[in-house]
Amino acid sequence: MERPTILVVGAGFAGLECVRRLERKLTEAEAEIVLVTPFSYQLYLPLLPQVASGVLTPQSVAVSLRRVSKRRTRIIPGGAIGVDTKAKVCVIRKITGEIVDQTYDYIVLAPGSITRTFDIPGLLEHGRGMKTLAEAAYIRDHVIAQLDLADASPDEEERRSRLQFVVVGAGYAGTETAACLQRVTQHAVKRYPRLNPELIKWHVVDLAPKLMPELGDRLGRAALDILRRRGIEVSLGVSVAEAGAEQVTFTDGRVLPTRTLIWTAGVAASPLVGTLDAETLRGRLVVRPEMTVPGADGAFALGDAAAVPDLAKGGGEVCPPTAQHAMRQGRRIADNVVATLRNQPLKPYVHKDLGLVVDLGGKDAVSKPLGIELRGLPAQLVARGYHWSALRTNVAKTRVLTNWVLNAVAGDDFVRTGFQEQKRVTLRDFEFTDVYLTPEQVRRHTASLRART
Incomplete structure (x- = not known):
């Protein structure tokens, strides 16, 4: 048989x-x-x-x-x-x-x-997702490229638009993406003496009334406080009405000059x-x-x-x-x-x-393992411990742990890998x-x- x-x-x-x-x-x-x-x-x-x-x-x-x-x-x-x-x-x-x-x-x-996308003018052409490994690598190159281009430009308006970054979606993916990338640009500006640090702005927008409601009110507010303390502007009850190559229009009427729209509004x-x-x-x-x-x-x-x-x-x-x-x-x-x-x-x-873990980069994190609310370094240890233990091979565990230690000791680097091409890549190009x-x-x-x- x-x-x-x-x-x-x-x-x-x-x-x-x-x-x-x-x-x-x-x-x-x-x-x-x-x-x-x-x-x-x-x-x-x-x-x-x-x-x-x-x-x-x-x-x-x-x-x-x-x-x-x-x-x-x-x-x-x-x-x-x-x-x-x-x-x-x-x-x-x-x-x-x-x-x-x-x-x-x-x-x-x-x-x-x-x-998950919606029928928003310009979204598929100008938005970038965070669902695949290629997208993550592309976004890293793109963000660093904006710093390089802004540093080289004599045009103040161009600088302003290149140094504003918009993340749509206040769930786990959007919140962690904004928090982690904001730390990179915050540290990078020290290497760009011609850039005004005050021009670098990160924006998180979401139609939901709360940030990560699954965490509960107290931890949700704690995560919101962390983001705002870092200077990340969080707008709830707001989404994108139209996306363009150099600006984004929000549903509350605001028009923001930006070259970066990261779309993480669900799956x-x-x-x-x-x-x-x-x-x-x-x-x-x-x-x-x-x-x-x-x-x-x-x-x-x-x-x-x-x-x-x-x-x-x-x-x-x-x-x-x-x-x-x-x-x-x-x-x-x-x-x-x-x-x-x-x-x-x-x-x-x-x-x-079993609970939820949210890594906001550095020592910032909020976690809720088995219903126990944690913040700061204890939450960070739980978050990274959970992720590390969930990796399926010892090789992967070794690489991740080594990367974490190296980053903690040496700090961030600001190297573009060359992944970004001249052609603007869209959501469809990555997810087929x-x-x-x-x-x-x-x-x-x-x-x-x-x-x-």
């Missing part, structure tokens, strides 16, 4: 945890494991702001798949662009652009999420979800507590792309799209796939949130959101495949 094929789509926190557990629990004779991912690494997303600020190197937060998975998993370098759950075929676009089909017996959908499920023609909840696939997809035989979904019921809270809530949930869902879903293969009962996913098929295109594609065979 042929071995059944288990196809895992995505190598983020959820997908990689699933693969690692499948490799441990299944013998080679029981199933073939196939992993589809466009990148050869798992990105430790919570540390991305530290990559953008230069505290960590890109390599230190990119954990090699070849190190953390055993050799028995076959890795297809590409992205899934369509799934036909009736024919049990996944359409894959390889990194060469070639379109291939992968049949499966069981599929685990963990394609993650993309940057949306991968467009792959829309190719399944399945029920969704706020863009995420509806799944049962066992993370099976209703009406799709052999299909499981988890992580940012799935609305997994939060049984620990109840009340019809779904699990938030966090790394903590994704990793634990990955392990549970692997157990359920194994149980399906062995005709055993499936178990629901239940996990109580226009390559997915429609459900009808998927059906036609698989019908054509059956006709050929």
